[in-house]
Amino acid sequence: MHSKIRFIHSADLHLDSLFKSKGHFPERLLEQLRKSTFEAFDRLVDQAINHQVDFVLLVGDLFNESIRSLKAQVYLRSGFQKLDKFGIDVFVSYGNHDYLQGDRYPIAFPANVHVFSSQEVEAIPFYKGEEHIANIYGFSYIEREIRKRKVQEYIKKDSPHFHIAMLHGSLESNTEHDVYAPFLMEELYARRMDYWALGHIHQRQVLSEDPPVVYPGNIQGRSKRETGDKGCYFIQLDGVNHTRTFLPLHSFTYETVTLECENLNSPHDLEAVLEQAKAQVQQKQKSMMLEVTLLSNNGVLTKWQEEGFLDEWIEVVNEAENLEEDWIYIYQVHIEDQPYWEEEELKRGQHFIGELLREIDGLTEEEVMDWLAPLFGHRRALKYIDQLTPEEVRSEMEFAKVSLVEQLLKREDQQL
Structure with missing residues (x-):
């Protein structure tokens, strides 16, 4: 009698994804970005063996688009064939990105x-x-x-030792993602499954320990919203307990660093x-795309950014990376300068800038999202952009407000 099983729980492979990082990158780096999801899948296969x-278990969104690239399908089949040689089965469900109706010419997979x-649960x-x-x-x-x-x-059907459920969906209360196949935790508990293998949310999360209700996250970060280690879970069930081990699969990660900048005398x-920003993450000993936020209270960083010095130094620092092993590439730098103007004072003024600030204050996130809805509802655009979270909106x-006011104040100064 077998009373123990071992399996890999993975989801959201998004093979052959387009990466949504802003900027123009060296060809060597672009090549690493393009092949990273395939490399992560290779590691998944190796870990299973x-x-x-x-x-x-592969719980939805194996492909990034409903019309799947031939390259991604053949690559997936090759990995499945390798698993077959070691007697390892694969269970596949498709999600909102790779839904079945969109795939007109699917490649056959091994037995x-x-x-x-x-679309009915089986x-x-x-x-x-x-x-x-x-089951x-x-x-x-x-x-x-x-x-x-x-x-x-x-x-639940029949009486095997284990009942394992695959579900590509999200909590009904989720406000940060599109809610598909919604569920409540109480509903999952009532099904009395031994393990809930979830997909759709790219951040790994454990919603419950008993029974285990788990999102493994995606296998490779593809934008600045998908930070940190990415991979899958190795699960062991013995009928009484379960063990869960996270296995990193990523080729590189997205990371963020914030620095306070004082006593800067020259660009x-x-x-x-x-270099200090890179040093803060260097001990992680892995390749990464780094987003840096620089804080200042005297406006000098904004001035140097406008004069082009910041972009030049980013380029110089990045060119020093060999992009071979454990590289750190700075792909974006944000400047957060303390404005040299007092917002409340300007807001009280009977002039255009005061009226502008009062109008902006009256805007809601919902109104802004309504304005942007045609963009985020465009199928082609969605290949290149992510939906904004409320925090990002x-x-x-705030960024738009500060930029507008500073440009208007600068124009007034020039006219004096």
Whole structure:
């Protein structure tokens, strides 16, 4: 009798993704960005083999688009064939990015791959030898969006040792992502599954320990919103306990650093500032795309940025990286200078700038998102941009306000 199973839980591979970082990058770096999701998948396959797992769960969004690139499909098939040689099964469900209706010419996978091909929840049995040891439950998206609840369709069948549910969806209360196949924790508990393998949210999260309800996150960060280590979970279930081990798979990570800048006398001091930012993350000993925020209270950083010194020093510092191993590439620098003008004083004024500030104060995040809705609803645009979170909307509104006022004040000074 087998009373233990070992498996990999992964989701959101997004093979062959376009990267959404701003800027123009060296060709050597672009090549590393392009191949990173494929390299992460290679590591996933190797980890499954090294840990001698029984099967691999891939919970939606294996591909980045519904019309999948031939390269990504063939690469995935090759990995599955490698797993087949080691007797490892694969269970696949498709999500909102790679929904089935969009794929007109799918490539056939080897016999060890079990695909949930319906939008209705089904159970696929898993056998160890001749013993029916587990049922794997899941469904695939047929269309881009599933707004209705799916949890009630997860009904335990037969009496294997383990019941494992795959669900590409999100908590009903989630405000930071599109809510697809929504669920409540109480609904998951009521299904009495031994493990809930979730997908769709790219930040790894453990929503519950008993039973385990887990998001593994995606396998490779693709923008500044996907910071930190990325990978999958190695899971062991023995009928009483479970163990969960995170396995990093990324080729590089997105990281952020914030520095306070004081006593800067010359734009050439920017070199030391940027090197200091890199030094703060160097001990992590991994390749990374670095976003730097520089804080100042005297306006000098903004002045040097406008004069082009900041961009030049970023280029010089980046060119010193060999981009071969454990590289750090500064892809974005934000300047947060304390404004030299007093907002409340200007707001009280009976002039255009005062009226502008009062109008901006009256704006809500919802109004701004309504203005931007046509952009974020455009299918082609979504390949290159992410939806903004409420925090990002507030940040962009503040940045726009400061920029507008400073440009207007500068123009007034020039006319005096």
